[in-house]
Amino acid sequence: MNLELIDAKVPEIQGAVLVLPAFEVKKGSNDLQSSGLDEVDRVSGGLVRELYRTGEFKGKALEALLLHRVYGLHTPRLLLIGCGEREKLTPALLGKLAGTAVRTLKQKSLMDATLYLDALMAEEGNVAEIASGAVAGDFEVHHLKTQEKDDKIFAQFRIAMDGGAAMLQGAMQKGKILGEAQNYARDLANMPGNLLPPRELVEKAKELARQTAVQVDILYRSRMEELGMGALLAVAQGSEEPPFLVHMVYEPDSVTSPIHLGLIGKAVTFDSGGISIKPSDGMEKMKYDMAGGAAVLGAMRAIAALRPNMRISSFVPIVENMPSGKAMRPGDILKSLSGKTIEVLNTDAEGRLILADAITYAKQQGCTHLVDAATLTGAIAVALGYEHVGLFSNNDAFSAQISEAAKAAGERFWPMPLDDEYKEYLKSDFADIANIGGRWGGACTAAKFLEEFAGDTPWAHLDIAGTAWLENPKPYMPKGPTGVAVKTFVELAVRMAHRS
Ligand code: BES
Ligand code: ZN
Numbered sequence: 001m002n003l004e005l006i007d008a009k010v011p012e013i014q015g016a017v018l019v020l021p022a023f024e025v026k027k028g029s030n031d032l033q034s035s036g037l038d039e040v041d042r043v044s045g046g047l048v049r050e051l052y053r054t055g056e057f058k059g060k061a062l063e064a065l066l067l068h069r070v071y072g073l074h075t076p077r078l079l080l081i082g083c084g085e086r087e088k089l090t091p092a093l094l095g096k097l098a099g100t101a102v103r104t105l106k107q108k109s110l111m112d113a114t115l116y117l118d119a120l121m122a123e124e125g126n127v128a129e130i131a132s133g134a135v136a137g138d139f140e141v142h143h144l145k146t147q148e149k150d151d152k153i154f155a156q157f158r159i160a161m162d163g164g165a166a167m168l169q170g171a172m173q174k175g176k177i178l179g180e181a182q183n184y185a186r187d188l189a190n191m192p193g194n195l196l197p198p199r200e201l202v203e204k205a206k207e208l209a210r211q212t213a214v215q216v217d218i219l220y221r222s223r224m225e226e227l228g229m230g231a232l233l234a235v236a237q238g239s240e241e242p243p244f245l246v247h248m249v250y251e252p253d254s255v256t257s258p259i260h261l262g263l264i265g266k267a268v269t270f271d272s273g274g275i276s277i278k279p280s281d282g283m284e285k286m287k288y289d290m291a292g293g294a295a296v297l298g299a300m301r302a303i304a305a306l307r308p309n310m311r312i313s314s315f316v317p318i319v320e321n322m323p324s325g326k327a328m329r330p331g332d333i334l335k336s337l338s339g340k341t342i343e344v345l346n347t348d349a350e351g352r353l354i355l356a357d358a359i360t361y362a363k364q365q366g367c368t369h370l371v372d373a374a375t376l377t378g379a380i381a382v383a384l385g386y387e388h389v390g391l392f393s394n395n396d397a398f399s400a401q402i403s404e405a406a407k408a409a410g411e412r413f414w415p416m417p418l419d420d421e422y423k424e425y426l427k428s429d430f431a432d433i434a435n436i437g438g439r440w441g442g443a444c445t446a447a448k449f450l451e452e453f454a455g456d457t458p459w460a461h462l463d464i465a466g467t468a469w470l471e472n473p474k475p476y477m478p479k480g481p482t483g484v485a486v487k488t489f490v491e492l493a494v495r496m497a498h499r500s
């Protein structure tokens with residue numbers, strides 16, 4: 001998608017479609033609360049007010065109405081998209097609005113649009129979110145359908161304003177980078193287990209490193225054995241596919257900050273459950289059990305482009321979890337890289353095993369702050385549905401920083417508890433810790449397990465099992481991978497670099 005930010009007044013706007021955000025207007029009110037809408041209403045001889053008056057258009061969030069040949073406009077079509085009440089407008093909603101515009105128009109093979117922002121809306125945060133939302137809205141999951149035409153890529157998306165576009169080019173660029181990073185992560189998460197086994201995901205990571213000049217170090221099985229990554233290795237041992245740990249380092253131009261942020265992402269390219277095998281119903285979804293790792297790679301891509309002034313490393317343990325004659329068994333006791341022993345009571349609780357060693361390794365590499373993203377538990381979806389990422393942390397200040405970053409990035413995170421009582425759920429009679437905590441509080445006990453390995457290092461865990469995949473399409477997003485956490489990771493990195 002080609003993005004452009006231009007100065008133009010409403011009647012001058014060229015191209016196939018003019019897109020206008022339109023607020024919810026109180027019944028009987030004559031105030032459209034938008035100079036763009038006022039202008040269209042004026043040149044068209046009262047069309048917009050007429051639509052509101054008859055109730056054909058209400059301005060509800062993401063309500064879309066496509067009109068033809070509106071008098072006084074240069075564009076042959078006008079697309080009104082609702083954005084709810086003006087007082088409640090957020091950059092995130094404008095991002096969704098841009099995505100809705102792209103998806104609505106694409107369905108009708110209209111691949112060229114200009115979204116007009118009035119002077120009140122033309123500011124940095126809005127422009128960045130609109131750019132990222134438009135790019136994210138262009139994402140499709142049909143690459144592997146042979147009959148589907150691949151020309152369904154939106155050609156040109158312009159953001160127009162009455163003046164000052166030059167000042168906001170940077171914001172648009174940032175949004176574009178974020179949207180593309182999100183889509184990159186979604187493409188990876190959508191790849192099935194046969195087409196993206198660990199060795200192929202590693203190739204993707206290497207390619208990313210080549211393209212971005214981020215340093216990369218790949219740990220192979222032999223190195224893991226030398227180091228003693230017994231937990232990570234055990235998960236991989238049932239598969240024909242060897243495990244990898246992708247370690248990337250982004251170095252800023254000058255290191256002035258003492259902070260070294262470590263991003264960690266679970267990448268199980270397919271999770272069958274292992275010997276504690278999953279029911280076959282829905283097992284195909286476990287191709288996205290690497291969405292956390294994909295989000296980390298996507299974030300590194302954007303970070304390399306935005307160049308925040310802070311050292312940032314990433315750690316992505318990559319495995320396939322399979323049952324076989326060589327697979328780890330329930331009852332096995334593993335020695336993790338930290339030295340702690342782990343009793344495996346369920347081989348389907350594999351994410352925490354690979355993360356345990358990745359977290360320990362990240363600390364050994366000198367990271368001062370850690371955040372992991374993982375499709376870790378079905379229980380987080382029981383707790384929060386598909387709406388919120390579960391946010392766990394051993395450090396309130398760090399957790400607050402992450403919440404703020406998420407808010408700015410338009411992603412919904414919800415703080416979850418990590419009380420010491422949960423530790424008792426993980427008691428093992430035979431090892432230092434068990435890898436499951438029983439029936440209740442599954443997302444909390446999984447997080448508590450990880451905390452054991454994070455220790456005192458400020459750390460946060462994002463359980464994205466409920467949010468990494470969208471089951472019911474939204475006007476701005478098709479069914480499939482969401483790329484959740486990419487934007488928050490990048491926003492967090494930029495903010496931490498700025499503060500320190
Ligand atoms: N990958 C799954 C979690 C998951 C579930 C991700 C649904 C996405 C959607 C994870 O490895 C797993 O199987 N967790 C188990 C833990 C249990 C054995 C304690 C679960 O959630 O059932
Ligand atoms: Zn599992």
Ligand code: ZN
Pocket residue numbers: 268271289348350351375376
């Ligand atoms: Zn899993």
